[in-house]
Amino acid sequence: MTQPRKRRDDQTALARLTDELVECIHCGLCLEACPTYVELNREEDSPRGRIYLMRSVAEGRAALDGSMLHHLDVCLGCRACETACPSDVKYGLLLEHTRTHIEEAAHRPVWQRLGRRLLMEVFTHSATMALAMFFATLPSRLLRNPPSAPGGIVSRIMGAHGDGGNLRLERFPSPRPSRLQRLTPAAGGKKLRVGLLEGCVMPVLFPEVNMATVRVLSKLGCEVVVPSGQGCCGALHVHNGYGRQAARMALRNMAVFEAAQCDVIVVNSAGCGSTMKEYAGLFPEGSPEREQAAAFSAKVRDVSEVVAALLEQTELKPVEMTVTYHDACHLAHGQKIRSEPRRMLSAIPGLQLVDLPESDHCCGSAGVYSFTQPDMAVRLLKRKVTNIESTGAEVVATGNPGCQMWIRSGLKLEGSSVRALHPIEIVDLALDGATTSGDSPSRH
């Protein structure tokens, strides 16, 4: 535009975003892409409605009251609206800043604030998380029940209704996270030096996915470094309104991976990868950190990006399996990665890849959403499980631990025999890796 834009004096996280907020031209093409709109059919639970609310707060036309907070909290942050938006509105960014503003300015009951902080701390430190999971599953262990963690209690503390957030796990977790070795040499000639993000959830709930990732990368000619000193990527923080902490975490990872001198930084968790590709947004424009972050992000790859390319010249063993693929939101919408994981799976002889209806519709896991909004999370999970069952596949593959945990839990809840695996575990099978046992086929 030729006209200068008016600026507000008030420099809250939200007010700074007015220019981005007005990029929404209210066309409504995002509505049917939004999982919460499709469930609730209400404007205030749609991306367009939420942007309208954000804008009205930023422009001082409305107060951030309980009702507004509720509708902003119901947003999954799945960013399916970004895929649908013809105007390229950066909804994810708007939501992150709005949530930072909410945590700074809105009134939440003290226990909810504490509960939120606690969730952040637990899920972003694998040692703490392993202990928490150990104790959470203790009752079911003592009662000789199948392993489950009572997420519903957490949800109620957070002020939510319903108890649908209970997690049904594959096995009782170990009280200590399982770590990867710091350096794994490339098998055969070294093509790349790859830094791997170990993650917070992976070493506790899916150590087998991390191990499969290392095996696959190594067999495909990558030297794999897992630098010590790395920490949480900050995704949960930035998605839930703790932008400053996220920036600190980003700086730490940037330094650690910089020192490790890798060609690329590989991430096997969609949510983490998406955040690490957007580190620059955590720092003010023009700051040196922002530039460093951009350079760091340029090296970040989802594991499927690296593996799909390397697989092309590799001979694979047949894996007789019918697989369907669920697009993790932060891969499909956050990183625009859809074809690589499918290409990776299609390359495996004997494997039949079948389409999943609504494959890029959020499963409801969405970070800590399944704890903070269990009702909607469970509605979306049931929809996802029904779609998965309709394909007749034996396995649903998905590239994000949150989805894998939540979908696996949903499949168990519905008594389904479908297994939820990370695509890299299936590639590992085709490369004759160790058995991916996290989800043994002989389940009952």
Place this chain on the structure above:
Amino acid sequence: MDVDRKGSPSIMLPSADTRTAPGETASNTALVRDLAAIVGSENVCSTTAERMVYESDGFTMARRRPAAVVHPASTAEVQAIVRLAASRGIPFVARGAGTGLSGGAMAPPGGIIISLTRMRRILDIDLRNRRLTAEAGVVNLKVTQAVAAHGLHYAPDPSSQSACTLGGNVAENAGGPHTLKYGVTVNHLLGLKMVLPCGELLDIPGETEDNPGYDLPGLITGSEGTLGIVTEVTVRLTPLPQKTWTALAVFETITDATRCVSSIIAAGIIPAALELMDANVIQAVEAAFHFGLPLDAQAVLIIELDGLEAGLDELGARVRGICESHAVRELRIARDEAERTALWMCRKKAVGSLGRLAPSHCTQDCVIPRSALPEVLEKIGQIARDFDLRIANVFHAGDGNLHPIVLYDDRDEEQVQRVLECNAAIVRACVEAGGTITGEHGVGVEKLEFMPLIFSDADLATMDRVRAAFDAQGLCNPGKLLPGGGGCADLVLNKKAAV
């Protein structure tokens, strides 16, 4: 009704109601309680935040906050709500996805919005008779998706078809790129259920064609929600064409492109679609979808032919010849369905992608005789320069249905006023060229002031009487479509409201 029929350059932009009026809370509480008794409290929006998001539809220059928003799940619930409103004298309006572009779904003063988005069931698919019955809140595209496997589709395809609802399509008599050959909504509507403004149900079955008596579906289609609330429709399903030929024709000047349009039609060819995008639109669309549109061209045409396989390529060759005689720079034929879909996505999401060029836009919708295309487009270019505004053109060239889109920043009040005046100038230019004030977006509140440009006092009075025959109390979407209609001529002019 004392309305300025000369058409002042101002449009009514109500804003007073966006604040809570004194006493609103008490009466609202009672209203919300009674609505909740019908649909359940979880289906009534009553908080400020919840009501605020319904202030406008896709036309954001006029806004008004509803007193409440209610979400019924059945025709019976709609009837109960309408009866309640009628007994209290509360005006009401139905709303679907809120993608309308003339403010038709904006709440009347002190009124409520009856949102039909929960009524999204397809009730019956009758393949043998090629018809489908669905609730009004069903999204347009879902109809085609439901029957595509059987080789059928629902022909009216407005650009918002991935979001807009059948009820809204009926209210606006929605068109779309393919209406050039297949016709608009009214040509595909076989029957409907409509809740009358008194709460009674009008049920016109869609089993047979050509019902005797007045053509009520014909009257109701395009009535912009002023005659009642359509809750269910039976629509015609159309076989998918055996073959489709889609081409992108690139021109150095808009005049070449528009002359080419006239020549194609004059040659007796009826394309399935014939769409034009100008340089501004090409820029935005290319940035959004990377189709490979030429950024230095002044205009592109999307030309689609469809029908029986035999003869289609020959027809394509004729079209190519006509394009060449109008100095076409390049004619690119879509190789496969994927390329065709990508090209159509550029067209259908073109308006949305303009958010890349400016924070706000206002889409005009006028129809002119096709032969007048070259000079009217030149006139519009001149108007843009006169008002110092940027105008993008993307439109259904085959029907002469223009969509000049004025780009602006709605936070700048002076600019908003210029946009309003610029719009008025465009509409006048189209009317002077023998055209009319709206093709498919409807009159809503946006075009009210222009109705006297094309209708005489007697015409408008007749329409007022038709409306009164359905809605004696004047409660059903008052203040829309007819300048004096519905007892609501007191809508205030307020330029500040366009925030």
